[in-house]
Structure formats: structure tokens, C-alpha cells
Amino acid sequence: MEPGGDAVAGLEVSGLTKHYGAHAAIQDIGFRLERGALLTLLGPSGCGKTTLLRSIGGFVATDSGTIRVEGQEISALPPERRPTATVFQGYALFPHMSVAANVAYGLKIQGMLKSEIAERVRDALAAVQLSAMAERMPSQLSGGQQQRVALARCLVVRPRILLLDEPFSALDRNLREEMQVELRKLQQRMGITTVVVTHDQQEAYILSDWVAVMNAGRLHQFDRPAGVYDRPATRFVAGFTGMTNILAGHGDGTHFIAEGIGRFPVAAPALPGSALGLRPGALRLVDPADPAACAVGEVAFVAMTGAEALCEITCPGGALQVAMPRRDGPPAPGALVGVAMVNPDEAVVLAA
Structure with missing residues (x-):
């Protein structure tokens, strides 16, 4: 189901705003997430994503707006009465308690029977493959x-909404990637509506059904991961997600003209202040005399990024970054090269 469909949403946020003095931490945030989906809140430090997550969990009182879980408004409820559970960034485990006791703690506070607590703890530890570590x-x-x-x-209390704040930030890269896949499999298996905060775009792509890109307290784009990557809605989203070639200029209907750089065969309207967004992989190096060349420049430097080489090409009016397979033998710095487009459909015209 797409956001805004007729079915009851797992999580619906409308007009959510929070100020700290004159500073707006989040401004008029709204989205609709289907039941069982995983949403990542993606953005740089200080963009408001943790404030939004904590608002959903009830740990931050908002100035205005509503939060609904499966149709039930929870905006005025304290954290302990919300159908949510939160994994905080530091995990906050009790060091003097066993694994099983840590997992059982919330249920004991609720006064649940010991037999039911034991059953739920067994189920939760089995779900995360830690039965042997109890x-x-x-x-x-x-x-x-x-x-x-x-x-x-969190799972032991059987929440309707699972909230995770930068859950993998303390892990090394290999373990982080392994845990991302584990979380996604677990979330899909259990069908819990989930919201994850991250600043890592790759993590967002791996985990998500939906991505909400935020900056300066505002929601810039709510979309599928492929939509965020392929069709960024704003210049901020384009730059934040790695679209390093953002060229100022204007269109003439059949081409985009980037002054001092070149003419790109993109059907771009004549909008003042617009820009053309191109990922490094959307460009290729050709002979300067090749008719396909949109721009001509000098190789400033070449950096290895694994299987690819990233080449920066200096043109009179600016620079272009071009990615190419390292096995193809990147040119030496100082070489004169042409830059052509791989596929004009991969270009994005960004409004002012």
C-alpha cells in the first residue's frame, strides 16, 4: 500500500512541530506509513530525526501536531502508555543483570505473572538468536x-511500533552490515511497523521500505529508497545522497547548459536558477573529439574507491566527478578528456 491509501496506517504523523526556544527542531512533519513497513529517518546530525523519533515514543512533548498508531491517537499519552518500544543509541542495558533479566525487566515492572514473563523472554531471545546467552x-x-x-x-513487550535510534552506530563496519541484514529479516518476519534513525544512506537503502530525508527540521522527501536515489526531490537530497555533480545553469527544452562546463542532452525547461544533478556513475570518459562529449576538461586527480576509480575533471566553469571501472585504466592527472552521459534518463533537473 502506498502512503495515503485507504487502509488504516500503522503510523500516521500530521503537522508535528517542536521548538526549543526560537529554534525549530522539527517543522510541520507529516507522513503515513502502512502497517508492517520499515521507515528510516535519514539526514545529517542535528536535522531533527532523533527529535521526531523521540516525539513518536512520547519522550519529547511537541508544540503541535498529532500521532496515530493504527488509527488510535497517542499524542497525549506518556511513553509507558504508548504502544511503542524504543532501542536507544547506547542500548542502556543494566550491567548487574543477566541477559534474561534485562529482557524481563519491563514486564516485571508491569506486574506480569512469572510464568508469562518466562515464556515471553524465551520467545524474544529466540527471535534475536540469543537463547544460549540468557x-x-x-x-x-x-x-x-x-x-x-x-x-x-523491546520485542518482549510486543509493541505495535518499534523505534530505533542509530542502532548500529557503535559497531564496526562488518558487524554493522551484518546486523542491518539481521534486523531487516527479523522485522519482516515479525511484521512490526518500525522506524529507524540513521545518518548513513547505505543503511537506509538496505533496511527500508520507505525513507524520509530530513534537514534543518523539515521533511524534504518521503519515498521508496529507489525514488530517493534516482529522483531526489531537492538539491539537499541530491547532494546528501551522493549526487556530487550539481551543475548550475538553465535548460533550452532539449539540453541543459551548464555555463563554462558544457551542454548536456537532457530535456530541461528554461527555468531560471535550476540545476542539473548527475551521479559520477552517470558519466563516462571519452576522447575530447568524440561527438558524444558534453564537456571537455583536464583530469585533476584520480582516487580509488574499490572496484571503481573516481576521476575529477576540471572544466573552465567548474569540475565534474566521473566514476569508471578501475580495470579500464583511468587516465593520468593532466590528461585532456571528454565527458559524455551514460544515459540521459539518469540526470535530474533540480528547481531553484
């Missing part, structure tokens, strides 16, 4: 295992 202490666990204990502690 009697261990947090200090005896790896970072990834501690993260899974924090997740189990």
Missing part, C-alpha cells in the same frame, strides 16, 4: 550481541 552478563557479550539484547527487550 544467563550471561552484558559485559560478556559482543557489541552486536548487546544490540540484540536491547532489541529483545
